[in-house]
Amino acid sequence: MALLFRSTVDSAARWRAQLTRLAQQLDIRVWPEIGNPAEIDYALVWRPAPGFLASLPNLKLILSLGAGVDHLLGDPQLPRHLPIVRLVDPHMTAAMSEYVVLQVLRLHR
Numbered sequence: 001m002a003l004l005f006r007s008t009v010d011s012a013a014r015w016r017a018q019l020t021r022l023a024q025q026l027d028i029r030v031w032p033e034i035g036n037p038a039e040i041d042y043a044l045v046w047r048p049a050p051g052f053l054a055s056l057p058n059l060k061l062i063l064s065l066g067a068g069v070d071h072l073l074g075d076p077q078l079p080r081h082l083p084i085v086r087l088v089d090p091h092m093t094a095a096m097s098e099y100v101v102l103q104v105l106r107l108h109r
Contacts, residue, residue: 002039004056006031007046007065015044051077061085067092 003019003026005012012030019028029035040056046065053062054077064072064086072078 001025001041002027002029002035003042003044004029004031004034004040005044006048006052007044009046010065045072047071048075050075053077053082054079063087067096 005015005019005028016028016030019026027039029040034040037056038058040059042061042063043053043056043059044063044065045053048071053059053072053075059079059082062072062082062084064084067086067088069084069086072084
């Protein structure tokens with residue numbers, strides 16, 4: 001069972017450490033060293049290049065590193081039969097709330 005991590009904004013080392021701690025049997029690969037694409041079962045991603053997920057022929061699940069999945073759904077080559085899971089956590093909710101408040105205050109400035 002192999003999981004591929006691909007993000008340009010999140011720390012691959014931190015994600016790998018936590019995932020390894022929680023699922024020691026999981027084969028965690030970090031872009032661009034993915035090995036054989038046919039061995040990837042799960043993709044934990046943020047804004048992958050268009051067509052990238054379609055290049056993983058045995059992918060079973062896509063996990064978005066963000067609450068939104070628009071960056072995935074906008075890919076015309078996205079394998080539409082695959083389930084997509086979006087990440088939701090208290091830190092992300094608080095950060096989004098702060099962002100919205102900041103933008104409202106900026107608008108009224």
